[in-house]
Amino acid sequence: MSAPLEEKVEQRTRPTLEELKERKARNRQRVSDNAEVMTISMGPHHPSTHGVFRMDLDLDGEVIVDVRPEVGNLHRGMEKLAESKTYHQIIPLTDRLHYVVSFSQNEGYCEAVEKLMGIEVPERAKYIRSMCHEMCRIANHIIWLGFLVMDLGAITFQQITFREREYIMDLWEMLTGARLTHSFARIGGVAKDIPDGFREKMAAALEVIPKRMAEYDRLIRNNRIFLARGKDVGIFTSEDCAAWRVTGPTLRAAGCPRDLRKDEPFAAYDQLDFNVCVEYEADVIARYVLRMNEIYESIKIIKQCLDEMPDGPVIAEDAFHVIPPKKDVLRSSAAMIQDFVQVFRGPQVPKGEVYKAVETSQGELAFYIVSDGSPKPQRLRITTPCFYHCQAMQPLLQGEMLADIVGIFCGVDVCLGSCDR
Amino acid sequence: MGLIDIIKKATFFEILQGMSVTGKYAASKKFTIEYPKEKSIPYPRFRGSQALLADPVTGELNCDACHLCETICPSQCITIESSETPDGKKSLDEFTIDLSRCVFCGFCEEVCPRAAIVMTANYELASYDKRDFILTKEWLIANAVHAHKELKGR
Amino acid sequence: MAAAKNIDELSPAHKQVASHLQGKFGKRLLETSSFRGDLTYVVSPQDWLEVLTYCRDAEELRFDRLDSLLGNHFPEREDQPFEVIAHLVSIPHTTRIRIKTRLAEGETLPTVTGVWPSASFDERETWEMFGVVFEGHPNLTRLLTVPDFDGYPLRKDFPLQGRVGGRIRWNFKGEI
Ligand code: SF4
Ligand code: SF4
Numbered sequence: 001m002s003a004p005l006e007e008k009v010e011q012r013t014r015p016t017l018e019e020l021k022e023r024k025a026r027n028r029q030r031v032s033d034n035a036e037v038m039t040i041s042m043g044p045h046h047p048s049t050h051g052v053f054r055m056d057l058d059l060d061g062e063v064i065v066d067v068r069p070e071v072g073n074l075h076r077g078m079e080k081l082a083e084s085k086t087y088h089q090i091i092p093l094t095d096r097l098h099y100v101v102s103f104s105q106n107e108g109y110c111e112a113v114e115k116l117m118g119i120e121v122p123e124r125a126k127y128i129r130s131m132c133h134e135m136c137r138i139a140n141h142i143i144w145l146g147f148l149v150m151d152l153g154a155i156t157f158q159q160i161t162f163r164e165r166e167y168i169m170d171l172w173e174m175l176t177g178a179r180l181t182h183s184f185a186r187i188g189g190v191a192k193d194i195p196d197g198f199r200e201k202m203a204a205a206l207e208v209i210p211k212r213m214a215e216y217d218r219l220i221r222n223n224r225i226f227l228a229r230g231k232d233v234g235i236f237t238s239e240d241c242a243a244w245r246v247t248g249p250t251l252r253a254a255g256c257p258r259d260l261r262k263d264e265p266f267a268a269y270d271q272l273d274f275n276v277c278v279e280y281e282a283d284v285i286a287r288y289v290l291r292m293n294e295i296y297e298s299i300k301i302i303k304q305c306l307d308e309m310p311d312g313p314v315i316a317e318d319a320f321h322v323i324p325p326k327k328d329v330l331r332s333s334a335a336m337i338q339d340f341v342q343v344f345r346g347p348q349v350p351k352g353e354v355y356k357a358v359e360t361s362q363g364e365l366a367f368y369i370v371s372d373g374s375p376k377p378q379r380l381r382i383t384t385p386c387f388y389h390c391q392a393m394q395p396l397l398q399g400e401m402l403a404d405i406v407g408i409f410c411g412v413d414v415c416l417g418s419c420d421r
Numbered sequence: 422m423g424l425i426d427i428i429k430k431a432t433f434f435e436i437l438q439g440m441s442v443t444g445k446y447a448a449s450k451k452f453t454i455e456y457p458k459e460k461s462i463p464y465p466r467f468r469g470s471q472a473l474l475a476d477p478v479t480g481e482l483n484c485d486a487c488h489l490c491e492t493i494c495p496s497q498c499i500t501i502e503s504s505e506t507p508d509g510k511k512s513l514d515e516f517t518i519d520l521s522r523c524v525f526c527g528f529c530e531e532v533c534p535r536a537a538i539v540m541t542a543n544y545e546l547a548s549y550d551k552r553d554f555i556l557t558k559e560w561l562i563a564n565a566v567h568a569h570k571e572l573k574g575r
Numbered sequence: 576m577a578a579a580k581n582i583d584e585l586s587p588a589h590k591q592v593a594s595h596l597q598g599k600f601g602k603r604l605l606e607t608s609s610f611r612g613d614l615t616y617v618v619s620p621q622d623w624l625e626v627l628t629y630c631r632d633a634e635e636l637r638f639d640r641l642d643s644l645l646g647n648h649f650p651e652r653e654d655q656p657f658e659v660i661a662h663l664v665s666i667p668h669t670t671r672i673r674i675k676t677r678l679a680e681g682e683t684l685p686t687v688t689g690v691w692p693s694a695s696f697d698e699r700e701t702w703e704m705f706g707v708v709f710e711g712h713p714n715l716t717r718l719l720t721v722p723d724f725d726g727y728p729l730r731k732d733f734p735l736q737g738r739v740g741g742r743i744r745w746n747f748k749g750e751i
Contacts, residue, residue, distance in 0.1 A: 340489065
């Protein structure tokens with residue numbers, strides 16, 4: 001797999017942290033001391049806020065002096081709701097956190113529960129999970145690009161990126177049975193094995209996507225408007241990222257090679273060969289280049305997963321924590337008893353608390369579960385990357401121009417469903 | 422700035438580049454389907470509205486009112502009422518699914534020990550009346566015509 | 576199947592963190608435990624800010640990021656029903672640690688927004704959900720619920736049914 005973006009990446013400069021800070025300070029200088037401040041409210045129904053997000057902007061002319069992000073319009077009380085459901089029943093809830101990358105959320109939750117219960121996941125399930133994670137990443141990054149370019153003014157671009165996502169959506173439908181809310185991961189594995197004909201369809205999709213990506217790249221990369229609106233806009237250094245808990249592509253675009261897939265491997269990532277993409281310019285263009293490179297890495301990972309996937313069961317054989325697969329339930333009485341026990345009583349959970357973070361396409365998603373030994377969690381806290389990305393709008397936007405808000409906001413990739421929980 | 426750049430600027434090269442893509446796709450085959458006329462055919466795992474399956478030979482319902490699906494349902498949208506027949510078997514009196522609460526997670530299908538409730542390929546569920554979303558036992562039995570063929574003999 | 580490895584065992588890096596913290600704070604760490612490879616320390620509310628600041632600044636620890644800060648409620652613990660839990664991450668050392676403190680009803684905690692600005696939303700959420708007041712927080716207002724919501728929804732005694740908390744509002748004049 002040749003990555004057409006790679007040689008162009010080499011030409012990009014690698015500014016040091018000091019240089020980045022200086023550039024950021026130059027942007028900040030636009031804020032003069034005796035500014036005449038006007039406060040306007042942006043959102044919650046502004047189309048570029050990708051959901052319902054409101055910002056109170058203090059403006060001096062066109063320069064943003066201060067920002068007060070307001071979230072919570074999509075708050076559904078998920079954490080409270082989870083306390084009255086058994087561990088199995090929470091899986092469909094986690095779908096609704098971020099409806100573009102449902103599987104990653106399912107998987108993160110299941111990883112946390114498996115850590116709590118001490119379940120060993122079968123190898124094949126691990127590979128399927130890694131593959132699905134990367135499918136999420138491709139789908140998310142592709143429509144992210146569509147929205148970014150749409151926010152910067154090219155509306156039809158969003159429609160052509162949706163066409164490419166359709167390949168992934170079809171695969172989701174084939175694999176899991178749903179297009180958006182997959183509910184595919186299970187405690188101890190995944191729900192189903194990959195179906196017949198899936199490999200061929202996947203191979204065809206992986207053929208098409210890089211071609212289309214090259215086409216996007218030809219369209220945007222040298223576009224004057226895109227470059228002018230992205231270069232040196234929304235600079236966020238790696239130090240800022242750590243202070244404001246900004247993770248994922250934004251952090252990697254600031255030159256920090258932090259990726260939980262490498263640093264704290266989950267699923268099958270410790271057995272897969274891939275690179276962590278890093279960019280150094282920390283602006284909107286860097287985030288764009290980084291995400292596009294990540295798609296090429298994802299394609300590589302999916303191919304590896306499909307080639308190296310071992311045979312075997314897709315869900316752990318564990319009588320105390322796992323709902324047995326359907327075909328066993330229909331055939332063996334032991335599995336049927338296990339099924340009844342799991343449904344009526346719930347899994348047997350040790351007392352304790354765990355914290356598990358996984359890398360989704362937005363950033364680091366973490367689940368904190370406290371168990372008091374009952375089949376329902378005592379407390380479930382979902383630490384989503386978007387929550388902190390919304391908060392980081394304040395340092396990100398200070399000193400930027402009003403028209404750049406949409407680009408910056410989209411650049412860090414925020415989903416409000418995931419932010420408000 | 423080189424000569425090429427000047428020419429690019431003067432001729433709005435980026436716009437021409439964009440328009441060339443538009444032109445290319447204007448001539449190519451269309452990607453979408455025109456929904457009410459053509460229907461998309463779901464894959465065999467698609468999770469549409471539920472159906473209750475009956476035994477093809479005797480015509481009796483597979484369901485023996487074990488309440489598993491009712492218990493696992495994360496949004497508590499299944500209501501089952503059962504009674505005991507004189508010969509000790511359970512019989513199903515009521516089986517309602519509140520479709521406006523259902524999240525189509527497929528858990529009911531997954532836990533059912535008799536393969537009695539299945540998710541079907543029926544995705545055309547829109548209605549003008551909220552009362553239509555309460556699926557009764559009769560509706561669910563009739564919906565079995567939409568059940569995925571691949572799964573019936575499981 | 577490979578020989579069952581001890582899933583509760585700490586990694587070498589975490590062992591170093593544990594011994595370093597023990598050496599530094601000793602008795603002031605009220606409780607130490609590890610479960611599934613996660614290190615947990617309980618400190619008193621008075622030490623909260625000092626321990627967290629030390630964790631960030633010490634060269635051996637370098638916990639440069641606050642991964643999350645949250646509250647919890649244990650109604651069965653009579654005297655100290657509330658817990659505030661901070662999860663720290665060290666990017667250079669790739670280690671994680673959990674630091675807790677226990678609070679009585681009405682007890683306050685110093686804010687850590689000065690140490691990590693990202694704690695701002697977290698502390699607002701903890702305050703609105705559990706009623707734990709963070710002293711010195713620049714803007715301790717409701718975040719996820721409506722501004723005039725009544726009660727603390729994530730407390731275990733918050734009713735699950737009925738018209739509790741907020742009322743339905745019609746008059747938004749002068750609010751936006
Ligand atoms: S699909 Fe899920 S939500 Fe719907 S009835 Fe079945 S278990 Fe309940
Ligand atoms: S789980 Fe199956 S057999 Fe049991 S009540 Fe539900 S549909 Fe009937």
